[in-house]
Amino acid sequence: MASTSSPALSQALLSRHSLPSAAATNNQSSLSSLSLPSFPRIKISPLSSSVFHRRRTPSGARTSVRASAAVEALGSTTETALIEKSVNTIRFLAIDAVEKANSGHPGLPMGCAPMGHILYDEVMRYNPKNPYWFNRDRFVLSAGHGCMLQYALLHLAGYDSVREEDLRNFRQWESRTPGHPENFETPGVEVTTGPLGQGIANAVGLALAEKHLAARFNKPDSEIVDHYTYVILGDGCQMEGIANEACSLAGHWGLGKLIAFYDDNHISIDGDTEIAFTESVDTRFEGLGWHVIWVKNGNTGYDEIRAAIKEAKAVKDKPTLIKVTTTIGYGSPNKANSYSVHGSALGAKEVDATRQNLGWPYEPFHVPDDVKKHWNRHIPDGASLEAEWNAKFSKYEKKYKEEAAELKSIIKGELPIGWEKALPTYTPDSAADATRNLSQQCLNALAKVLPGFLGGSADLASSNMTLLKMFGDFQKNTPEERNVRFGVREHGMGAICNGIALHSTGLIPYCATFFVFTDYMRAAMRISALSEAGVIYVMTHDSIGLGEDGPTHQPIEHLASFRAMPNILMFRPADGNETAGAYKVAVLNRKRPSVLALSRQKLPQLPGTSIDGVAKGGYTISDNSSGNKPDVILAGTGSELEIAAKAADELRKEGKKVRVVSFVSWELFDEQSEEYKESVLPSAVTARVSIEAGSTFGWEKIVGSRGKAIGIDRFGASAPAGKIYKEFGITVEAVIAAAKELSS
């Protein structure tokens, strides 16, 4: 792979299509693409009694908090006027963009502009000209529909990804300002949000990654990993179960550098939250182990917001929820505080009224000069932050050479040369074993050679076989370890892994549950696929082969459902070599997640399978025909490839020319050349039989109109696995009968 010098890399990262693959960034000598802090913007003095939840009046909050240097400067009368102007700039950029697109969500940006302003202008450490600078603070807009808030902030802060023309192209074809925040379209956006609750869970993953890397790489004399993760989430996110799952873990892990702003505006699409959401969020978060602060005046209480952030930072052993009471659509005289401002343009008349109301004389998309000037400092400041961090890293590198090299490889996503040689290989003489066990051999082999490899299971580690034996548990007090215990929280697990994957290219998270329970986490898995997060999903107990647990636990339609999903690799390996092959492809695909469906039951090591074969998705494992003219082609995957192989043995005894093909990954097969595909599935051979212990849906693609797909188009059953296979007709005899019928 070619090396890329890091300034070029930084630029390349600004565009989705030119982003090099992880392996392409394999340049040990460059450094300037990493980078940061020590720039003394906000120095926080810990508050003495800040660990207890308290509700405060705005006035109380204002007097009780010592302002930092930056806060003091901004607190003066002149400056407050400028801040208000800046906040209104944010509001009107959102209003104008939504108005021009005649589509979008102005309400949240109008209400959250004050906290957004304080975060991006006063609190967060970032470099607008290198959105990928490693040690930047992360920001996640979990309430993704309010994306114009983030676009306006990125625009003001000087990110090249959101220029005025981008704002004017909000929600238009190929714009960098799509309808919800998309990390793969807009540098500066960390993760892809919109589906509610995902963002807060992603943020937990980002904060986990920071805590883990800090624990591994920080030294008493150098905190080389040191950033916060900020989130804004709304009532919608709060109602979603995934948010509760992820926040329970955040509390358990004590993610003190995770600070979530809850936009408490009392309005959701259906109207006042009173109609469906009357729980006490504060109490719930206390139960989850969070520090909770209430900012009563989120509309104009700048000092209250600042004080809350200060307090949150002082609480180091718990994540903090800052409940910020705001008015949705703040400033709109007739639509504020109503659902009508949530998801529609204000309309020309109301835009005018809002301009009047907030004293905004400017043209659409105008940023007043003083506001522009005020924000301009973030470009040099950001460059300084990165340069200082780079200098710090240089010192660190000199003193801690090995650690620096490892950290750099994680930041840049470099895979150690020859890593793939660690993967185990097998011969037909190797012992039969369940692919879940073979998977564990791969996981443990990979963890030894891949510094960014970490993960775990949703309370099924001993069933999924996912423990890394050389590591302990990632826990509040042992964050340097790599076995993550997710509890029974599949959905949160998937989204947390998305956050980990998108924190640093070289972090390779895997997560596990029973294959059927992908149903619980499918929304997060889809976002892995969409947002190019290379999570590895280790999904065991992949068919009726799990036996007695019965139909609630037996996947049927799941293979088909992932084969239909874009940008995700669905693997169903048949034995040890195929399992290793699946892991090889999965590790290489840093921008495409992988799902491995693995057996509970023992499977033989089949002749003809190979790691290289897996990379082609479908390949011949045995064939006694010549001239690409078998009498019949038997296709199978996973545990049923053995059945196909046995059937072939029998048919060959009777003189048939039989080819057996493993279709371990349909997506990879689709990507092969037409010549290759024809060499495996010659169009002249229409006698084709497939066997897979799952839905036959989609198999017509491989067996064709005249072939036969043997599978299961009903729910499973509770009984010993062998019995179910027999009763459902997933047998050697069934394959032989079908093959004879088609090839006679």
Add this chain to the structure above:
Amino acid sequence: MASTSSPALSQALLSRHSLPSAAATNNQSSLSSLSLPSFPRIKISPLSSSVFHRRRTPSGARTSVRASAAVEALGSTTETALIEKSVNTIRFLAIDAVEKANSGHPGLPMGCAPMGHILYDEVMRYNPKNPYWFNRDRFVLSAGHGCMLQYALLHLAGYDSVREEDLRNFRQWESRTPGHPENFETPGVEVTTGPLGQGIANAVGLALAEKHLAARFNKPDSEIVDHYTYVILGDGCQMEGIANEACSLAGHWGLGKLIAFYDDNHISIDGDTEIAFTESVDTRFEGLGWHVIWVKNGNTGYDEIRAAIKEAKAVKDKPTLIKVTTTIGYGSPNKANSYSVHGSALGAKEVDATRQNLGWPYEPFHVPDDVKKHWNRHIPDGASLEAEWNAKFSKYEKKYKEEAAELKSIIKGELPIGWEKALPTYTPDSAADATRNLSQQCLNALAKVLPGFLGGSADLASSNMTLLKMFGDFQKNTPEERNVRFGVREHGMGAICNGIALHSTGLIPYCATFFVFTDYMRAAMRISALSEAGVIYVMTHDSIGLGEDGPTHQPIEHLASFRAMPNILMFRPADGNETAGAYKVAVLNRKRPSVLALSRQKLPQLPGTSIDGVAKGGYTISDNSSGNKPDVILAGTGSELEIAAKAADELRKEGKKVRVVSFVSWELFDEQSEEYKESVLPSAVTARVSIEAGSTFGWEKIVGSRGKAIGIDRFGASAPAGKIYKEFGITVEAVIAAAKELSS
């Protein structure tokens, strides 16, 4: 449909396969299948200060609670010994069945036997000989892996579904005692559990149904609907997001007759819950608006458990969580309190040790005579309960004729004669409209004629168009209304609807969100399909046609993913007639859920579509060929059927013989005769083009190896809908080009 007399019905209901369809129970005169209470088993005196949460020591609890008559009787020394014997019977039935199957989960039944005993022997009102008696208390084992607890209890209580031979056949082929509780296999089991968190959410649905029906039908002089819903859930359920969603709603709705036992045993599969679950569940539930009680000694504290239930019943405006601290595998000297007893047989040696430890001299599966005798009373008692309720209903019926008839129709699942005539029909001259709006016309038409029709949206009522205009909101103080406001809780919504559907055959719940967010609720939808809950899923914004919201909101693979799922009907109607047709089939399918994918955008009313056509799943809407020999067949669904029709018009102008087929429901088409299918898709015609704004995965089944499927095999994009259609090539021109290529 034939009438069934109700005793026969009661019997018929005991078997899955002979269960008549809803319409088959259309017998207005019979009553004895309904039935109960007033049998004074446990009369509860409200506690004076019971609405506040308190933690109590066992001793404190014992002295502070007044025992009911039944409790007093059972509290005597002799009786306590018998109760312990009964509790140990439950434990050993579980141990023995798991041991014989060499598969299963003994730990929970051993720990929860005391609360299980008290529930089924002292508290719950049911008739073992008619598990479907309407006014029975409902019990849900949300921690479904512990199913041997429930099977043991059903066995002791005298249910015919679980005889000794059934216990001996635990987890075997075609047994009534599958690996997790399945309502469709085992009468007495209310819902299907195992996938964690589903059961507690189902229970919320059951309790909602009771509260709704009670509000509609109870009279000052007759509480004709009056039962409790009890649940046992474990740590696993508590960690799942779905449980938090559903419990937040239960608190919001004030479901006072929902009583949940939280089996607080501190062990999950991965070991001590300390490794992943350290939140305060009590505090969280207080935040959710529940009454919370802690029973510290769940292993032997019978009086504590009784007192907690009494307290819970006294709190009428909140659901109650009784946290019961237990020891998993109680009684096993070497495995209790460890994960090893969670999901594996104890092994012969440990079974012996446990027999020794608990003083159990009996053979496997033995129920001691005194225990048998003690439980035997539930058969006559249950019959009395039902008979008394029947007598009560007779009185009610005389005084409140109309209400009684309506309630009876809900209990029996009768659809009013001619109900389907309420569905709107359209002609090509009718105004173009989005199918989501046409759906709203159907929903409102159906709500007028179907007394058990109710539902709502996950905070998208005004986008999904699901409000029933003649009804108000189902809320804590207006439970008689039918618009259910689920908030942004898709997963909880689906599972709650499963509970509603399985409460009474005539309750027909619908629920709604954007089609893409089926990903959030897929686990609940799968259980609808598996457990034969005829929920109607109203899924709008069904393609890239939603436009600007972008790829996070645009379903691609979702149609395919449901077409692959067993026992669920996936509809994608093209216009008004097809929408009405989909609702007609959905309402008739009370044992198979339906998913309706509906457009955000306007669609014309197409010539040739019909309600009757939809029932066939695929049907010709226009054809200018003869002799079943078109030059080309154009297939489409939903919003793309219009494109197919337009392409056909153009092609016909050029002299082509073109058939246009709507494939509105693939499952229904599959069920048609071979003759019918051949009449629609003649095998001789291989020139076939399909168009659908979704994944092409699976379309080979219809277009064949030589046809062409036009679709979208990538993620969507954020832009106005028309632009995306054009850029993605979902156009009339593309269909024409493909048709010409294939038919030339």
